[in-house]
Amino acid sequence: MKNNFLETVKGKLVVSCQALSNEPLHSSFIMSRMARAAKQAGSVAIRCNSVVDIQAIQDETNLPIIGLNKVDYDDSPVYITPTMKEMRAVASTGAEVVACDVTGQKRPHGEKLSDIVTQMRQEFPDTLLMADTATIDNVHEAMDLGFDIIGTTMHGYTPDTEGMNIADDDFSYLKEVLEVADRPVIAEGKVDTPEKARYCIDLGCHAVVVGGAITRPLEIATKFINAVNA
């Protein structure tokens, strides 16, 4: 079966519909309705977390999926699809893309990312792999390991990059990623206005993922409240 994901999302916006157990909208049903709204607006794919949410969103929208599974382990800071177990579970849903952390940090149980990629290629040869990276070193590692898509997802969320924002200095980090990457780059993380999303595409990103600014009402409301209360 040919995976047309990259053709489908070229130059487009992908909406991320995620709510963890500590968030007000935590519910596969609600995420499926968020995804329905995103589809109605024209989103060509959905990024989402957990097997149950992926399945609910597939049933509701039939859109291609970037799937992940966030799990916290005691022995590692890596939480986006950290082990082979979660990779396999996400790929088994039929998600067109499986995204996982590529930040160079130690994975749970000492699992090696290179082994995970090898295993995934054997078990799910049609599934694309997206690297959720934070730094240029991570981008190089992802390319060396053969990831299909480079994401900027973790930029600003690792000890090395804490406090950084993709939009800093006229998107200088993203521009650097685009310079070094020899495969599709998806801009993701803190792209919080339509203008920024459009700029990511204009700079040469293959696609752009927007989450919180569309699907996290607590985050959106807080911005308004803070502005009014300031």
Ligand SMILES: CC(=O)N[C@H](C=O)[C@@H](O)[C@H](O)[C@H](O)COP(=O)(O)O
């Ligand atoms: C760092 C991390 O765990 N990012 C997660 C990855 O899937 C999601 O929580 C984000 O919502 C997603 O990356 C989209 O980003 P933003 O919501 O900023 O548009």
